[in-house]
Amino acid sequence: MGKLQIELLGASFSAQASEDDAYLAKLLSYYKEITESIKNSSGVKDPLKISILSGIALVDELYKEKQKSIFLSKSVPTEDDEKAERIAQSIIEKISGALE
Template identity: 45%
Template sequence: MGTLTINILGTSFSIQAKENDSYLEGLLLRYKKLINSIEQSTGLHDNLKLSIMAGLSLCDELRQSELHADSSLHKQKHTNSELFEAERITLKLIDNIDKVLK
């Protein structure tokens, strides 16, 4: 179990989570970098707007990741289907060859 003190966007508080301290610190560092990036690219300085933009950005990243995973899964299923069909045809050919050779 980890503990993290968050000090960002004009607020400070501590949280506890089942993840370890270094994992939580890594998340906070990533969030801070995202906030800084949004602030630099948009010129926003309002903490609430920055946090909302960061939340939307993270939701977009998560959704894109989900879509990519769904696409990869679909490709894998399609590939597995093709392999199954190739195996079926191969076994049928082997069976036909065995019948001719007997």
């Protein structure tokens, strides 16, 4: 279980999670980058608003990655897809042959 000391946007607290310390530190570092970017680009000064906008930015990023993953999984046939297609084609040919 990892521990993380968070000091961000005027708040300071500790958190624990089931991930290791190094991973949690990477997450916090990335979140700090997002909050700094939001703060610098938007001119928003309220920490709560910055936090909410940062959360929305991260959800947007996650959503786009999920959509990309779904698209790629549908557009690139896997080995199982190709095998299923070959089996289906073989069955169709056998049925066609039996009907002739």
